[in-house]
Amino acid sequence: METKYNIVKQAIMSKILDGTIRPNQKISSETELMNEFNVSRHTVRLAIGDLVTRGWLYRTQGAGTFCADRLHNESNTNSDSAKTIAIITTYISDYIFPSIIRGAEAYLSENGYHVTLFSTNNNHDDERKFLEKVISRQFDGVIVEPTRSAFSNPNIKYYLNLERLKIPYLMINAYYDELEPISLTMDDEKGGFLQTEHLIKQGHRNIVGFFKTDDIQGTKRMKGYLKAHRTYEVPLNPNHIITYNTAEKKDKPTEELRKLLAKNNQDTPTAIVCYNDELAINLLDVIRGMGLKVPDNISIVGYDDSFLSNVSEVKLTTVEHPKSEMGKAAGKVIIDLIKDKNKAEGKIESIVYEPKLIVRNSTKELKE
Amino acid sequence: METKYNIVKQAIMSKILDGTIRPNQKISSETELMNEFNVSRHTVRLAIGDLVTRGWLYRTQGAGTFCADRLHNESNTNSDSAKTIAIITTYISDYIFPSIIRGAEAYLSENGYHVTLFSTNNNHDDERKFLEKVISRQFDGVIVEPTRSAFSNPNIKYYLNLERLKIPYLMINAYYDELEPISLTMDDEKGGFLQTEHLIKQGHRNIVGFFKTDDIQGTKRMKGYLKAHRTYEVPLNPNHIITYNTAEKKDKPTEELRKLLAKNNQDTPTAIVCYNDELAINLLDVIRGMGLKVPDNISIVGYDDSFLSNVSEVKLTTVEHPKSEMGKAAGKVIIDLIKDKNKAEGKIESIVYEPKLIVRNSTKELKE
């Protein structure tokens, strides 16, 4: 797959898919491509030849090579036969995503659609690759969980191209600010606020917060954590905010917590706000390992109400996440969007779910 | 029209049309054609390449160029349009299935396929519905985790129809005995044996076994449990075998265990063999609820080495399941099957994974 002509081919296809080259527009000449990719003319011709036979390009001797108008031609093959929705998530198999996917799959399946899955592993390159597939194969609709939503997205062009091609899409859990798409999210700031408020009301004053900051959810939950401190006029110790990203998620938070708990002084945290249940369970292990008890020595609040929160010997206090309900709603909204494609828009709107705290026994009133 | 490659092309086409070259018969090699027509290799390749993209010929590296079976070819126009694999599992979102699916998705995605998911919720009607879809939509291949594999399957006809239509399929985790399909499974009987043997070697004599018996895996693991007892000449208490099915899985095992632990006599179990980790975690809760400790008062062995086995305060002794490796292998095998569709079969074979016991701290030497 790493052949030179394939690289050239993919590059040309990308430009078509992301809208840089539009139907009937001339692409770079063979000589230009030779220089651009440092390959021989033969290689360039192999790549172009393949795309010509596949219907992506057409050539005219003396004039140049042009982008074919294939999008209109192919639309009829799929119109009534396919009924397929693409779901692009960061991880299909981890944590709460399976529940979301199942909710969507069940609803879509009932309504005669089927579901094709792609997981980006939180990687923009993969996200691009899948968006290309979605565009070229003309799915009927796309449900996307944005990859690294806290950062500006290099694939914005592809999303705009989806709009241009009138392929309905919506985003779940988070969305890229630049796009303002239809989305299903929860009020993560309020969620973070609820987590922290609960602990403050229980008398905790040294509350450490762990937040994954490469997606919007994490930064918003952190914002809620800060707001709760301000609202209740609890002074904030800057050392008690730990941020991490996906790559660091295995080691950094556990190490940081170990450090914090090791030095035993009046600043030692008595409670922990976690980005999610997965992290909470990991931190629980650290706490156990240091001979401390939850909730007697330290309280901990998770987020998402995942299966993990009920699995350990300490049932986690956590924030409810709609999960399969959100998946089902996503299925419903995407079908509505598909049906409404030709009509006047307006009715279909984004949904924001209200977070709700679920109190179990990982948190406890602080006694002096 | 008098280009050299056109002359070569016409010559080859003539031979095919007049029957000199028949379907799947090898045509002259590139070198032979070079000499025959006094042209360069490049020219020969141009001619052949064109005929390949038109579906007249196919090439195999190292073997030669062959006449295509054009009748069969017309049905799919497969150049790059489809490339979709269906995965039918019992539950897409629970337990170890997400890992298996991810393994498959990752591999298939790398190889230009995409994956469409169906979950039967262990229901034969849904399974039938999805098999119909697969057949009518002409997927390139199907990966199936059988629904209620311990029972005879009312959908056998559909699987036979897959074979008739030459849609490659394979089964994972279990297979229907009547079909003998290509499959990826583990040696569940040996797995059950290892679970039980481990406990017997630790001195346990009252070992209760919980098995889900509506799939083959459960019945085989039970067989292994029985065999271990026979091998080590440990008398078997019939009350110590608890079977349940999917519908009962929430309540029956926990209630049965409560009953067993309640009556405190010399027959009270000192160890538990579980159908899987999920059940083990549920039973752990029961044990905790009755004020008993694992592994001090009672030992417990899980199965599958799922994330659950590492989540609780007691890390489970369990049996390794290949999971994502199995998923990846499934992807590889199904692609092999697709590529081999036209050729002679034989090379591609089922895989049986050897189980391996992972000893953690939910089991302990029994002291009298």
Add this chain to the structure above:
DNA sequence: TCCGATTTGTTCGTATGTATG
């Protein structure tokens, strides 16, 4: 209408890599 620069079309030669039998 023709010219010349550009661009694609056809053809040759050569070399190395990789899969098959």
Add this chain to the structure above:
DNA sequence: GCATACATACGAACAAATCGG
């Protein structure tokens, strides 16, 4: 292990079509 056959890649040359001036 070896010969065979296809796969990828470099280079060069000339032909034919297009297009702006």
